[in-house]
Structure formats: C-alpha cells, structure tokens
Amino acid sequence: MVNPATVNNANKDLLNSKLQKSGQCLNHKEKLEVLADIAKSFKEIKLDFSGGDPLLLKKDLEVIKLASDYFGAKNIELSVTGACITEELLDFLKDKVSEIDFTLDTLYPRLESTREAEYSKASIRAIKLTCSKNIPVTVATVLKKDNLSKENINELYKFLEENSVQNWFLLRFRPVGRGAKFKFLEPSENEYKAVLEYCLKLGKEGSVKVTLHHTFYDLMGIEKKDRACKIGNKLIILADGTVLSCGWAFNSLGRPLNDEFALGKLPEDKLKDILNSVKINSIKKYPACRVDYFLNNR
C-alpha cells in the first residue's frame, strides 16, 4: 500500500504501478487472488486492512467491498491515516466495515515526533467525521517518552469522550521498521506501568473504554507473556504478499525482521500450505516476546 503522506493525488496511481512492476506491491488481480485464497481457507475470519493507507487507491475499495461480501461487515476493520477520509467515502464504507481505527498520539502538533507534521491534524478531522457518521471508531495511541505527560493523556481522553469514540487502544512503542531511529523515545517499563494505570483509571471513570496491546499484559498482571503472544492466531500480509507471523517483526527497511517470522508469499504460495507448515509454530521455541528476543535480547 502507498502512504498518502508521501504521495500526492496526481502521482499516486503512477507510483503504485511502479511499485507493482518492481514487485513491492501486489497488483489488483493478485490482491483478488489472495482474497479468494483466504475465503477458501477460512469460513470466518477477521480482516484488518491497514497501510500506508488502504483507502488511498480507488481500486482497493473494490477489494474491501469484496472482503465484506465474503466475510461480512462485522469481520472487516480498517486501520487508516485519516488523510483520505471524506463524507462520501464514509457513506460507502458504513455497511462494509465494523469499525475504523485511527492513530492519534497527541493533540499537540509540537509533540508529533515520529510522524509527519500533518498526521495528527488529519486523524483529528477524520475521527470527528467518522464518529459523526455513527461508525464505530477505535483510536490507537502509541505511548512514547514524549507523550506520557498527564496533560497530553487528559487532553486525549477528553477529545475521545467529546467525540464518542468507542475504544482507546494503547500501544507499546517499538523502535522497529520506520521507528528504528527513534529508540530514544522508548519508555521504561516503570514509565509504561505508571501511565497505563492512569489511563485505565480514566477508562473506569469515563465513557471511553481503554484497552491495552497484548505486549502490556504481562507488565499489568493480565496474562503471562507466552499466553499473550498472538503468534499462531494472527497473520500479517505485507503489500508485496509476504506473510509474517507477527505484525511487529520488521527490520529498519520495513522488511521481515528475519526468516523465522516470514512464512511465505501470496499468491504464489497457498494459504492452506502456509497454515499447515511447521514454520508457523516453530518461532514459538524462542521466548515471548519473540520480537524482543531478537531485537533486544530480552
């Protein structure tokens, strides 16, 4: 998928076709093949289209519609940047998805340290518009050293309440992929614990539910690391069809962290074979969290 922050309207199709020709992105026919393969392999499955931005290219809307026809709107989620959200698009999506997820780390542009300057502005506009259409919204916040202040957390929670957001999803900051150069923003476990306790308290007292990423479960006494790990329950399909067993297993080039996490490549490989291969579980011989194990030796 192409990121709207790095491409303008005039050249997005051209850029996408270049990416397809160079093998970095599946073409439309291949995307439909992958979808058909998924439908053959699972009667029911939840799909989350994320990016870049899965709403950037008109053709990809056909893929989302087809996925909704295959699996039902209740099983389709979108994780988007906010840049492409319009009223017309939301009217199209309303009966095809169960919720739309946006990332918002701060309401203060000066704290937008790891993304483009316009990112939070686009998210704020899109969250307001999507909520006004009564489409369920989850807002994900990546906790980083620079957005843990009570001032930021309180402002965020107030904004979510005012707009009737359903769910606030708190994520760990992983200096992987694009974020590798921001390792200095990674909070300590004590910092995470303190801010999560505060956010959970807000969630208990307020109207917006607060949920935590599974990599916080052990820290917060919810579930041991091994049980919380999603490997085996979730698959990630990258833009070029590469299948990964974990959505965090990326190196600084945005490619699989190592071969242990890479399960195959669609549509050349069949999903049935990937699901039946020993590789899908062999990563479990390493201690959870497996990404932490390889990245940070912990």
Ligand code: SF4
């Ligand atoms: S390896 Fe780590 S990040 Fe990946 S699913 Fe398991 S716990 Fe989550």
